[in-house]
Structures are given as structure tokens and as C-alpha cells.
Amino acid sequence: MLTKLEHAEKKWGGSHKLIDQWLNHRRMLLIQYFKIAGLAPYTRPDKKLPPFQTVKNFCAQLVDYVSEGHFEVYDQVVTACEEFGESSRAVAQALLPKISDTTDMALDFNDKYTEADDEQVLYQLDKDLSKLAQSMETRFELEDELLEILHSRHS
Structure with missing residues (x-):
């Protein structure tokens, strides 16, 4: 994921x-x-689970990231695509529901770990992080596709 980010x-x-x-x-x-x-x-040499508060802080950052996309970036990118014709707007609009699916996964992860009262939930963290990583990788690919549309057709 970091390599793809560097490319972006x-x-x-x-x-x-x-x-x-x-x-x-x-x-x-x-x-x-x-x-x-x-x-x-x-890597953690002691192989211990991360502190519960660290996971909660990550959740806050995750929600901030997905919110920024939905409430700031996507609208501006779609608006820019609309300026350059119906086909650009249509492609951009088709990507947004797919991105929203990944938002649901991120919000579910957030809810599970921020609403938990017991740190025992951390025993499920590896499995949940794996699912989240798959979802976020899909999201990043879709976001990059949105940016590519804007860049390739309108730069």
C-alpha cells in the first residue's frame, strides 16, 4: 500500500x-x-498487542480520512469532472458507491473498537486489521482511479 501511495x-x-x-x-x-x-x-519485538488507546486513536484517524474523502475531496473531484463532460462525470459518479462500500467497513471497524468496554476485543484485532487492509486497499485504488480520470482527461 505504501508503494502505491508513493506512486500516487x-x-x-x-x-x-x-x-x-x-x-x-x-x-x-x-x-x-x-x-x-x-x-x-x-514490528513489536515483544509481540504484545498494541495499547487499547493506540487502536482508538487509529480509529479516529481512520474516520477522519474517510470523512475527508466524502465531505471534501470527492465532491470537488466530481465537480471538476462534470466541467469536462458527461462521460467524466458518469465515470466519477460510478466510482463513488464502490468507495462508499469501503467506508462501511471502516466505520464498522471504528465502532467495534471505540465502543468496546473491554480490551479483550484486541484479541480479534489481527483478523479485523486484515479485513480492513483489504477494504482500504480497494478504497485507495478507487480513489486513485478517480484522481486518474481527472488527471488524464483534464490536465
Whole structure:
């Protein structure tokens, strides 16, 4: 996922302040994901579960990221696509429901870990992080496709 992010940053970085901010937030989210998952270079030598509060902080960051897409970035990208014709708008509009499906997964993950009263829920973290990673990878691909439409047709 980080390699794909680097590709996106190279391709679209510097084209718009909002896009730069969004990609930076994606990077920060991925770093936090790697930390709580204990993935390289953030492996935990003691193999302990991450602190519960760290997982909750990640959840807040996850919700911020998906919200930023829905309430700031997507609307602006779709509006820009509309300016360049019906086919661009149609493609952009077709991607949004697919992205929304990944939002549901992120919100379910958030709800599970922020509403839990017992740290025992952390024993399910590895399985849930794996599912979340698949969903987020799909989301990032769809978001990149949205950016590519705008970039390739209108730059």
C-alpha cells in the first residue's frame, strides 16, 4: 500500500493543495496502520498487542480520512469532472458507491473498537486489521482511479 501511495504522490502530488493534503493524510493513516499491526518497520519485538488507546486513536484517524474523502475531496473531484463532460462525470459518479462500500467497513471497524468496554476485543484485532487492509486497499485504488480520470482527461 505504501508503494502505491508513493506512486500516487509522484503522479498527482503538487497538482492541487487539497490532493496533497489528502495523500499526506493517507500516508499518516498507513503509518498508523503499520504500527498497530506490528508490520515492518514497526514490528513489536515483544509481540504484545498494541495499547487499547493506540487502536482508538487509529480509529479516529481512520474516520477522519474517510470523512475527508466524502465531505471534501470527492465532491470537488466530481465537480471538476462534470466541467469536462458527461462521460467524466458518469465515470466519477460510478466510482463513488464502490468507495462508499469501503467506508462501511471502516466505520464498522471504528465502532467495534471505540465502543468496546473491554480490551479483550484486541484479541480479534489481527483478523479485523486484515479485513480492513483489504477494504482500504480497494478504497485507495478507487480513489486513485478517480484522481486518474481527472488527471488524464483534464490536465
